[in-house]
Amino acid sequence: MRRNHAGNAVRLKHVKIITKPNGRRFTYLAVPGHKLVRLPDAPKDSAEFLMAYSAALAAAKTDKQGRKVATGSIAAAIVSYQLSAEFCGMAITTRQQRRGHLSKIADTWGTARLSDLRASHIEADIAKLQPHPANNRRKVWRSLCVWAKKSRLIANDPSAEVEKAKTAKSDGFKPWTNEEIAAFREHWPVTKPQRLAMELIYWTAARASDSVRIGPGMVTKDGWLSFRQRKTGSEVSIPFNRALPDFALDMQADLDLLMAAISHAPRHMTWLVTARGKPRSEKAFSSWFAEAAADAGIAGKSAHGLRKSRAMALAEAGATAHQIAAWTGHESLSEVQRYSKAADRKRILSSTNKEQNLETISTKNGNLSANA
Template sequence: MWHGRFPSGNVRFYYRPKGHRGIAMPDLPPDDPVFLNAYAKAAGVRPRHPSRVDSIASGVELYEASDQFRVLAQGTRDARRRMLDDVAERYGHASRCDLAPKHITKDLSGFSAHARNNRLKMWRGFCKWMVEQDDLPRDPSDGLKKSPTTKSDGHVPWSHDEIEAFCAHWPLGSVERLAFELIYWTGARVSDAVHLGPGNVEREGWMTFRQQKTGGEVWIPFNRELPEFAEPAGPDLALLKQAIHARNERQMTFLHTQKGTSRSSKAVSQWFAAKARKAGEASRTAHGLRKARAKGLAEMGGSAPQIGAWTGHESLKEIERYIKDFSKRRALSRAKEEHEVPTSTNKFQIEGKSGA
């Protein structure tokens, strides 16, 4: 609100939150940066630096609106946008042309390990765009190296015993069991599994979808003959179909809410981990089922490209490691049964049914 004028002729403005006394704004025009900062401070908003045409802040705005940024997966865009907005907040007033490796190095010094590497990925994407689309003469992120990180298996693949324990605890007909069977058979990330439904099964019997994270297409046998190497996994597919039929529901997605809407991937990840704990598997996750499927296909004799087409892995390094590990175990094993392909027969017999 305003009340009168200053001797300078500028209008006296006050910011007056509901139920509080008014806060006087400075003796300046309302479009002055100092006035705007004062207004934002009174409103509890952290102001951005005014964006000059050549500023880093304006570059961030242009990059976030670019095709190069918009083709990134939604989760990647969200994470990168938070980092880019932080960069605009910290350094937005600086000129893009003055950006040098030392500036990025100093920014990265506030982070460590994976957080630093993720921040470096953001800088590389932003700098690449500035070179290609913004006529930046050189890439200031060139030559900057990733931080060494401790090697970790992360999400651990489920063992056969853990799979049997979960299935014994959560029977067919439960949504917990349906979630398990769907993720285990498809090897899908939770971000994709929550969107899968009858509409993803095409006429030729493939279950197909485009991945949220990478944009790549995945093709999984569903209502068709399995590839020869995957035939031992037939009981797993039969159990998924039984789990779907046991729910006897017709909705757009298999893992829908009680209202028929799709679940959020974050909520399902946390929910599934809690259900695994109830089944006695405290450290197992939905993503571990994805790894278990890739590992299982490798142990059945699938090649890296075959497994990658099923699971949607763009990098085949992890799959090749599963294949190599199993080959080593088999080469050193004397027991005949350890040379044979492991199957889900025991899990299948829990239900007292057979067939595909």
């Protein structure tokens, strides 16, 4: 299966159309080494066609996949769902995460009929998981069932009745403090790749999945560092070789340190490379950077924490929630608004005595009264 990027359509592999002498056209699945399988005379993006196609394709690859797929089963629906425009339109990382859950669902429930699926089955599936993984699995079930109902494969969505698991409140990744950033800089000189990684993430607020792909080719002629986020697919542009916005003027020193670190990087399509000059992978990078932080005496902090630190620094510098989101690439303003509120409280509590003194005015009798 391939995607037609121009039309954003899904192209199905091994689909062959045969025209008979009388002019009638028939559609078949033509997998090399297997007999032709007749497919329905229905639009290729219809649920009926996709279900029949996925079942026939899975049957042709039974020896390779080790799993039989029957028409109308949950496994067949999963195969069809992964061929749908809804699934193919998701970000790459989202599809990768969901495929893992879908594979496990197919292992356990694949042979059951989709029409027999009930909320109790989904609840039984997620009950064996911890709260956060359970909610992730529930999200996958929801997405699958919403698509199946929309495609008229089921009349009712059983996943709608399944409640989210209760989770303990958590702030997630902890941001780095100014002291920890200074300690990392003190430990790793500007000539080291660990320092470049830290400065790059701290300035751009990029996720690890994006930071390993950032390089000189992403710097535009007018001085923006622009890249498309792997998680969301949206484009982010950050000031680089250009004048900084007013709220970021005091951050020039951070940008200068990044430039200094880049000047020591080898010439490559990406700035973060291995000792052999190859781009770093996302998974390897995260553990490599965690080790670099631990070597600098910084425990329990990750690369993602630097992303939060930049957002906090922008908020404390007076950037609005929309300006922070434009810099960091957040799709939702809810998280960046928390940074803004925290920064506003700090500014209020940090005001000087002069700012706190109430202005006074003279009354006609010469007494002073507070001007509210």
